[in-house]
Amino acid sequence: MALYVEQATKKFGDFTAVDNLSLSIEEGGMHGFLGANGAGKTTTFRMILGLLDPTHGTVRWKGNPITYANSPEIGYLPEERGLYPKMKVEEQLVYLAQLRKMSKADAKRETAAWLERFEVPHYRQKKVEELSKGNQQKIQLIASLLHKPSLLILDEPFSGLDPVNVEMLKGAILDFQKQGATIVFSSHRMDHVEELCDDMSILDRGKVVVGGSIREVKRSFGKQKVRLNMNADLSQLSAVAGVDHFTKTKDGALFQVADETVAQVLLAKAMDLGTLRHFAIEEPSLEEIFIAKVGKNYA
Amino acid sequence: MHSFWIIFKQAFMTKAKTKSFIITTLIVVAAFFLLANVSNIISIFDGEEAEENVLHVLDQTTGLVPDLQAQFDLMDSGIKTVPTYLTEEELQESIAEGTIDDYLVLTKNGELGARYVSESANELGSGIEIENAVQAVHTALTAESLGLDDNEVGQLFMPVEFDRQAISESSKSQEELSQARGLVYVLIMLIYVAVIYYPNMIAMEVATEKSSRVMEILISSVSPVKHMFAKIAGIGSLGILQMMIFGLAGYFAIKTAGTDLTEGFFSVMGFSELKISTFLFAILFFLLGYFLYAVLAALLGSLVSRTEDVQQLMLPMMILIIIGSLIAFSGISIPEARYVTISSFIPFFAPLVMFLRVGMLDLPLWEPLVSIAIMLATIGVLGWFGARVYRGGVLMYGSSQSLKDIRKAIRLGNSK
Numbered sequence A: 001m002a003l004y005v006e007q008a009t010k011k012f013g014d015f016t017a018v019d020n021l022s023l024s025i026e027e028g029g030m031h032g033f034l035g036a037n038g039a040g041k042t043t044t045f046r047m048i049l050g051l052l053d054p055t056h057g058t059v060r061w062k063g064n065p066i067t068y069a070n071s072p073e074i075g076y077l078p079e080e081r082g083l084y085p086k087m088k089v090e091e092q093l094v095y096l097a098q099l100r101k102m103s104k105a106d107a108k109r110e111t112a113a114w115l116e117r118f119e120v121p122h123y124r125q126k127k128v129e130e131l132s133k134g135n136q137q138k139i140q141l142i143a144s145l146l147h148k149p150s151l152l153i154l155d156e157p158f159s160g161l162d163p164v165n166v167e168m169l170k171g172a173i174l175d176f177q178k179q180g181a182t183i184v185f186s187s188h189r190m191d192h193v194e195e196l197c198d199d200m201s202i203l204d205r206g207k208v209v210v211g212g213s214i215r216e217v218k219r220s221f222g223k224q225k226v227r228l229n230m231n232a233d234l235s236q237l238s239a240v241a242g243v244d245h246f247t248k249t250k251d252g253a254l255f256q257v258a259d260e261t262v263a264q265v266l267l268a269k270a271m272d273l274g275t276l277r278h279f280a281i282e283e284p285s286l287e288e289i290f291i292a293k294v295g296k297n298y299a
Numbered sequence B: 001m002h003s004f005w006i007i008f009k010q011a012f013m014t015k016a017k018t019k020s021f022i023i024t025t026l027i028v029v030a031a032f033f034l035l036a037n038v039s040n041i042i043s044i045f046d047g048e049e050a051e052e053n054v055l056h057v058l059d060q061t062t063g064l065v066p067d068l069q070a071q072f073d074l075m076d077s078g079i080k081t082v083p084t085y086l087t088e089e090e091l092q093e094s095i096a097e098g099t100i101d102d103y104l105v106l107t108k109n110g111e112l113g114a115r116y117v118s119e120s121a122n123e124l125g126s127g128i129e130i131e132n133a134v135q136a137v138h139t140a141l142t143a144e145s146l147g148l149d150d151n152e153v154g155q156l157f158m159p160v161e162f163d164r165q166a167i168s169e170s171s172k173s174q175e176e177l178s179q180a181r182g183l184v185y186v187l188i189m190l191i192y193v194a195v196i197y198y199p200n201m202i203a204m205e206v207a208t209e210k211s212s213r214v215m216e217i218l219i220s221s222v223s224p225v226k227h228m229f230a231k232i233a234g235i236g237s238l239g240i241l242q243m244m245i246f247g248l249a250g251y252f253a254i255k256t257a258g259t260d261l262t263e264g265f266f267s268v269m270g271f272s273e274l275k276i277s278t279f280l281f282a283i284l285f286f287l288l289g290y291f292l293y294a295v296l297a298a299l300l301g302s303l304v305s306r307t308e309d310v311q312q313l314m315l316p317m318m319i320l321i322i323i324g325s326l327i328a329f330s331g332i333s334i335p336e337a338r339y340v341t342i343s344s345f346i347p348f349f350a351p352l353v354m355f356l357r358v359g360m361l362d363l364p365l366w367e368p369l370v371s372i373a374i375m376l377a378t379i380g381v382l383g384w385f386g387a388r389v390y391r392g393g394v395l396m397y398g399s400s401q402s403l404k405d406i407r408k409a410i411r412l413g414n415s416k
Helices: A041-049 A089-099 A104-117 A133-145 A163-178 A190-196 A214-221 A235-239 A260-273 A286-294 B002-016 B019-036 B038-052 B065-075 B088-097 B121-146 B150-156 B174-211 B214-221 B224-256 B276-301 B307-331 B338-343 B350-360 B366-393 B405-415
Strands: A003-012 A015-025 A030-035 A056-061 A074-077 A151-155 A182-187 A199-204 A207-213 A224-229 A243-248 A252-257 A278-282 B054-059 B080-083 B102-109 B111-118
Touching: A003 A041, A015 A041, A015 A056, A015 A199, A015 A207, A030 A041, A030 A190, A030 A286, A041 A056, A041 A074, A041 A151, A041 A182, A074 A133, A074 B214, A089 A104, A089 A133, A089 B002, A089 B214, A104 A133, A133 A151, A133 A163, A151 A163, A163 A182, A163 A190, A182 A190, A190 A286, A199 A214, A199 A286, A207 A214, A207 A286, A214 A286, A224 A260, A235 A243, A235 A252, A235 A260, A252 A260, A260 A278, B002 B174, B002 B224, B019 B038, B019 B224, B054 B065, B054 B088, B065 B080, B065 B121, B088 B102, B088 B111, B111 B121, B121 B150, B174 B214, B174 B224, B174 B276, B174 B307, B174 B350, B214 B224, B224 B276, B224 B366, B276 B307, B276 B350, B276 B366, B307 B338, B307 B350, B338 B350, B350 B366, B366 B405
Parallel strands: A030 A182, A030 A199, A074 A151, A151 A182, B054 B080, B054 B102
Antiparallel strands: A003 A015, A003 A056, A199 A207, A224 A252, A224 A278, A243 A252, B102 B111
16 A cells, blocks of 8 residues: 555644544555545645644655655645745746745646647746636646645645536546546536545544445445336335335436335336336436435535 | 855846845935035025025114124025014014015113014924024123223133043044044944844745755755855855945945035044945954854744744844944944953944944054954854754745744754
């Protein structure tokens, strides 16, 4: 395991921000963190970065604790944007990369390449405060990975971006992972985690309520959905044993079932009712799992 | 060490390149040249006015106006007497109309008498000169009537020799004090401005980095303590550079001023004694004062979340500096006062007050050394304490911005 967090707990006075969190990510893996505001995502990241020491537990990166000695291996994109507003784009990217022990010449060359990739080469000599929010976010991402870290920590990398820019940044992050980087990121958007990550954790009030590979999580969630599209009245099928929930849709109905055998029973009964146009067993979305585990007060 | 220099360079260069820094430097340099030449400039205006400095004299005596004029010339007052043949009423009307500023009525009923009439009390300043001149005329007349010759008159008015001498060893003669005073005054002024200006810069820098959240990236790359001291060193070097520019400008301004700065105002605020040791002490106390207050400023800057709150938290520190400056400036005229001596050993006042004493008095060397040692120890303690607060403070975001946050910051820094 490349990144290894074992039973990390962080207390601020009486308040427990992170409670007994364990996590391991393989080298080259991408791990998504989901959680409401105040769930402990940023505190967890700060512990991984070595900005905060866990009250209990340990954090290891390739077997070593994270200190300023291995900080050049780590890249960080903070949740609240962090750049010098009055400094020019290139100047500040080079400065931040130099602090992570990259040479000035390399930093300049890489900056030019990344600006080119994000289609903003003309911003090189602009002050950051003159840029739009989306473009600032591009610069912020470049700042986190310019020095080629092997561990990249991204706190809400996609917030406040338009769909075109989200796709552009996603592509860049996936490419960076292909080059061998291990990536941890948090998001409000379940679909981003679902699309990018192999593994994920849902945090609620400092605890991991769901964690592991996304496929495992979905399977073990137990609840699956069966979609049936046909013209017959399907409401009578809601009485079938094992159907937890029934929703009428425009083209038919959606059943929430306990397991796959119930789906087979539904299929058989539906075929008796008339012509079946569409039958599908649908996996639960992360959003549904999240709402089920954390509660509905989450947008 | 590598990242220390990168932060050092960045702190130095970004500030040095700002327009405000360049403009401030230029303005101060220009002000120095202006001040050094102030007596030349004043004399230009004086010269013009001298032409117009006409005193109308209504002479009711036996033609003493030429004697009076002779006295004015002797006194080098630049006043030109003009006999007038108008009546008093007409003269008063002229004043009311503004065609003349003032007039003098000379009378002689046995004794010589004079009455000076001017539009406003402002003119009365020249009244003293006129009085002296009339007095001199009167003395000459009386001497003449008594049959004294010039030599005897001279003896009569010979000024006594009045010399001040202080017997304390550290004390300098009044004359020596005056010679050093101008330089010490200017240098205290510079130190005062410097310990306000540069630490403020640091507090603002830290607060800006914190409010723009770039701090999180910085301190995940390098340790907050290294970051803090690199920044203090960077801005400190910038300060030394600026002070050196000011020093050179001041030196050349005085050299090129064309006056030796010993007359008039400068007889009390002298520049005639330019001791190298005074400059060296000035640089030393500037550095000590800077580091002392810079550490404090960085500590305070790390506590706020928004740059708007910096000034509020900086207030206690500013008050310390202002008290120190008040002691130092009042000590300019009485450097041996007890409160000056005591406060020169209090670390927060020492940069200004001990420098004043070193500059004005011949102190035994141990006194400044003890004061410097106390300051160094304070800087050490503050540096240690500041680093602890800073480590936690830079991670702390919230609306509160009071000194109570220091405890919170230390706790956060400790648990780190």
